[in-house]
Amino acid sequence: MIETENLTRKFGDLTAVDNLTLRVDKGEVFGFLGPNGAGKTTTVRMLCCLITKTSGKAKIGDYEVGSQENALKIRKIIGLVPDNVGLYESLTAYENLDYYGTLYRRTDSQRKESNEYFLKLLGLWAKRDALAGGFSKGMKQKLAIARALVHNPEVLFMDEPTANLDPEAAKTVREFILDLKKEKKTIFINTHNLDEAQRVCDRIAILNTRLMAVGTPEELERSIRGRKTVIQLRQVTEAILSSLKHLHVENLVREGNKLTVDVENSEEENPDMVNAIVAAGGRIETVTVLGSSLEDAYLKLVRENAQ
Numbered sequence: 001m002i003e004t005e006n007l008t009r010k011f012g013d014l015t016a017v018d019n020l021t022l023r024v025d026k027g028e029v030f031g032f033l034g035p036n037g038a039g040k041t042t043t044v045r046m047l048c049c050l051i052t053k054t055s056g057k058a059k060i061g062d063y064e065v066g067s068q069e070n071a072l073k074i075r076k077i078i079g080l081v082p083d084n085v086g087l088y089e090s091l092t093a094y095e096n097l098d099y100y101g102t103l104y105r106r107t108d109s110q111r112k113e114s115n116e117y118f119l120k121l122l123g124l125w126a127k128r129d130a131l132a133g134g135f136s137k138g139m140k141q142k143l144a145i146a147r148a149l150v151h152n153p154e155v156l157f158m159d160e161p162t163a164n165l166d167p168e169a170a171k172t173v174r175e176f177i178l179d180l181k182k183e184k185k186t187i188f189i190n191t192h193n194l195d196e197a198q199r200v201c202d203r204i205a206i207l208n209t210r211l212m213a214v215g216t217p218e219e220l221e222r223s224i225r226g227r228k229t230v231i232q233l234r235q236v237t238e239a240i241l242s243s244l245k246h247l248h249v250e251n252l253v254r255e256g257n258k259l260t261v262d263v264e265n266s267e268e269e270n271p272d273m274v275n276a277i278v279a280a281g282g283r284i285e286t287v288t289v290l291g292s293s294l295e296d297a298y299l300k301l302v303r304e305n306a307q
């Protein structure tokens with residue numbers, strides 16, 4: 001549904017997005033994760049045809065990003081919840097939605113139906129006649145989401161949808177994202193919040209100007225090196241240490257009767273270590289795998305790139 005190939009955007013000497021190649025399938029909730037300044041907003045602006053690309057390709061559905069003609073077609077099938085919400089503060093919640101509906105040339109009855117549907121869905125129906133200017137941040141954000149959906153787009157881009165929200169409002173927004181997923185919408189979410197990406201996204205791309213990694217949260221976690229296996233023994237002996245050394249284990253650390261070893265593939269390496277210890281007469285009390293979390297993976301990737 002969304003495809004890019006070597007998509008690049010420069011601002012003068014600064015490369016904000018560097019040769020980004022990725023693919024988002026229809027119906028996927030895709031997290032675009034990266035620290036501030038990583039190029040997330042710039043990418044979304046290019047995909048939404050709000051700024052031009054410097055080089056590379058991008059495609060939304062069947063339409064190549066780049067021509068004026070396609071920009072109009074793309075805008076019809078996408079919705080954007082921008083990073084700065086930008087509502088008409090002197091219009092009511094209902095009027096804000098209705099105005100957007102008219103921009104998209106929705107008929108009176110289509111607008112009436114979708115305005116009511118979304119205001120009810122987001123718990124704003126009772127506030128429909130209140131001015132958006134008086135809304136809390138959470139309510140404004142919800143209204144911005146509703147506004148991005150009034151023309152029933154196939155793809156929804158959300159730029160940091162829960163930034164600046166209190167935890168409860170953020171939770172409502174996340175639950176709403178999961179509801180939209182049930183409607184088979186393709187959702188592209190910019191976030192610098194790893195926990196959020198992990199909770200709502202099918203796949204996550206980690207961006208730091210360049211694409212650092214992409215995969216399901218589980219895949220990203222697994223792909224990261226630096227896991228450790230901790231083996232608690234009844235008694236560590238020279239025979240055990242020597243047999244482990246024969247396995248060429250990495251970074252063997254001994255603390256009392258506890259051994260810690262770096263492993264790349266615990267499923268392969270742990271049984272060999274266990275066999276070696278048992279063969280050397282050792283008695284194993286526990287074997288624990290310390291998996292590095294996605295957070296470790298994320299920080300590692302982002303730091304590596306910064307160097």
Ligand SMILES: Nc1ncnc2c1ncn2[C@@H]1O[C@H](COP(=O)(O)OP(=O)(O)O)[C@@H](O)[C@H]1O
Pocket residue numbers: 011014015016034035036037038039040041042043
């Ligand atoms: N209009 C612009 N002019 C110059 N530099 C920009 C402009 N927009 C973004 N940048 C720069 O591009 C980089 C990426 O910014 P942005 O896409 O906003 O990152 P993110 O959304 O991940 O925080 C930053 O270094 C930012 O300062």
Ligand SMILES: [Mg+2]
Pocket residue numbers: 040041042083159
């Ligand atoms: Mg941004």
